[in-house]
Amino acid sequence: MENKIFCQSCGMPLDTETIKGTEKNGLxxxxxxxxxxxxGVFKHPKMNLEDMKKNVENQMKKLEHHEYAIQKAINILPSLNRWKTK
Structure with a gap:
């Protein structure tokens, strides 16, 4: 079984190079x-977890994802590196 890599901010699958963000050095x-x-920086540095939950929900609704998938995506957000309590 293949391990998928997900964005550690929004949870989007990083399954192609074109979807990946860039570091300061361009990589x-x-x-x-x-x-x-x-x-090398977040596009919305002041965004908090609640804002990201709303953003993910809105984007997935636009793409007509099923409510179950939307809730599942929202539920994993707190476990992602950007949102883990430090």
């Missing part, structure tokens, strides 16, 4: 997607 990030992370 692709193996941790964050292009919607969350660019040039």
């Amino acid at each position: 692709k990030s193996d941790e964050y997607c292009k919607y969350c992370y660019e040039n």
Whole structure:
């Protein structure tokens, strides 16, 4: 079984190079997607977990994902590196 890598901010699968964000040196990030992370920084640094939950829900609804899948995606957010309590 293949281990999928997910954005550690929004949970999006990082299954292609084109979806990956970039580090300061221009290399692709193996941790964050292009919607969350660019040039080594978060695009929305002041975003909190609740904002991300709303964002994920809205984006998935636009893509007409089933409510179960949306809830599952929202439920994993607190376990991602960006949102873990330090």
